[in-house]
Amino acid sequence: MKRFATLIGLPLSHSVSPSMQQAAFDYYGIDAEYQLWEVREEGLEASLQRLRMPECMGANITIPYKSAAIPFLDEISDDSAKIGAVNTIVNRGGKLAGFNTDSPGFLRALEEDGDFDVRGKRVVVLGAGGAARAVIFAIAGRKPESITVAARNIDKARNACLVASNRGFRCDPIRCDCLRDSGVLDRCDLIVNATPVGLKAGESPLAAEYIRRPALVYDLIYRPTALLEYAAAAGARTLGGLPMLVYQGALSFSLWTGKPAPEHQMFAAARKALEQGA
Ligand code: NAP
Numbered sequence: 001m002k003r004f005a006t007l008i009g010l011p012l013s014h015s016v017s018p019s020m021q022q023a024a025f026d027y028y029g030i031d032a033e034y035q036l037w038e039v040r041e042e043g044l045e046a047s048l049q050r051l052r053m054p055e056c057m058g059a060n061i062t063i064p065y066k067s068a069a070i071p072f073l074d075e076i077s078d079d080s081a082k083i084g085a086v087n088t089i090v091n092r093g094g095k096l097a098g099f100n101t102d103s104p105g106f107l108r109a110l111e112e113d114g115d116f117d118v119r120g121k122r123v124v125v126l127g128a129g130g131a132a133r134a135v136i137f138a139i140a141g142r143k144p145e146s147i148t149v150a151a152r153n154i155d156k157a158r159n160a161c162l163v164a165s166n167r168g169f170r171c172d173p174i175r176c177d178c179l180r181d182s183g184v185l186d187r188c189d190l191i192v193n194a195t196p197v198g199l200k201a202g203e204s205p206l207a208a209e210y211i212r213r214p215a216l217v218y219d220l221i222y223r224p225t226a227l228l229e230y231a232a233a234a235g236a237r238t239l240g241g242l243p244m245l246v247y248q249g250a251l252s253f254s255l256w257t258g259k260p261a262p263e264h265q266m267f268a269a270a271r272k273a274l275e276q277g278a
Pocket of ligand 1: 063127132153176194195244246248
C-alpha cells in the first residue's frame with residue numbers, strides 16, 4: 001500500500017515542503033508520496049477527515065489553517081494548545097494528533113545557525129499570527145529580558161502576548177506605527193520578522209533607518225529579503241528562514257515515521273527547489 005503525507009493550506013504555490021519531504025521518504029526507501037492539498041475553508045473539515053484513512057501518515061498545516069484545524073483533531077500536544085496553532089498532524093490508527101514543530105524549529109535555528117543565546121536579551125517580534133505565536137512561545141521559555149510584539153492591530157498583538165503568559169512571562173504589545181519611534185528598536189538585541197512582508201522583492205516590514213544595529217535580525221521568510229539586506233548594511237548579523245523550515249519539517253518527518261530525519265538531504269532538496277523557483 002503506497003502511503004502519503006500532505007500539505008494543507010491556501011494558496012500552496014511555490015512550496016518547498018514537497019521536495020524536502022519527498023527527499024526524506026526517498027532516503028529511507030519509504031513508499032510514500034508527499035502531496036499538496038490546496039483547500040478552501042469550507043472544505044477543511046472534509047480534508048482533515050481524509051487524513052484518517054490507513055494509507056495516510058499525516059499532514060503539515062500551513063496558512064491559513066494552523067488554528068482553524070484544531071477543533072477537528074482528536075488530541076493536541078500541550079505546547080500546541082498553549083501556542084494555539086498546529087502545523088503537523090499525525091494519523092495514529094484513525095485518530096488525529098496535532099503538534100507544533102514551528103516553535104522548536106525556530107529555536108534550534110536561532111541557537112545553532114544564529115549562534116544566539118536569548119537569555120537576558122531584548123527581543124522584538126514583528127507580527128502576531130501563527131508563526132509569531134510559535135516564536136513568542138519559544139523565546140519566552142528561554143528567559144529573555146523583554147519581548148515586544150509589534151502588529152498593525154493592537155488587539156492581535158495583545159492576544160499573541162498571551163502565549164508568553166502561558167509560560168509565565170509578560171510581554172509588551174505595540175502597534176507597528178508606534179514601534180518605529182518608541183526607542184524599543186534602539187535598545188533591542190534581536191528582531192524577528194514573523195510577517196509575510198518581504199515575500200515581494202523590495203518590501204520590508206522596517207525601513208533601513210530603523211535597524212540600528214541589533215545583534216541579530218532573523219527573517220522567517222526563506223528567500224533573500226530587503227530586511228536582511230538592510231540589517232547586513234547596518235552591521236547586524238542575519239539569519240533567514242531556511243534552517244527553521246528544514247528543522248520544523250525534520251520534526252514532522254520523525255513524528256510520521258519514527259525515524260531520524262535525513263536533514264542533510266532535506267536541506268539539499270529545499271535549496272534545489274528554491275533555486276528552481278519554488
Ligand atoms: P499569519 O498567521 O497569516 O500571520 C501573519 C502576520 O503578519 C499577522 O500578524 C499579520 O497581521 C501580519 N501582516 C501581514 N501583512 C502585513 C503587513 N503588510 N504589514 C504588517 N503586518 C502584516 O502567517 P504566519 O503563519 O504567521 O506566517 C508569517 C510568515 O512566516 C510567512 O512569511 C511565512 O512564510 C513565514 N513562516 C516561515 C516558516 C519557516 O519555517 N521558515 C514557518 C512558518 C511561517 P494581520 O493579522 O493584521 O493581518
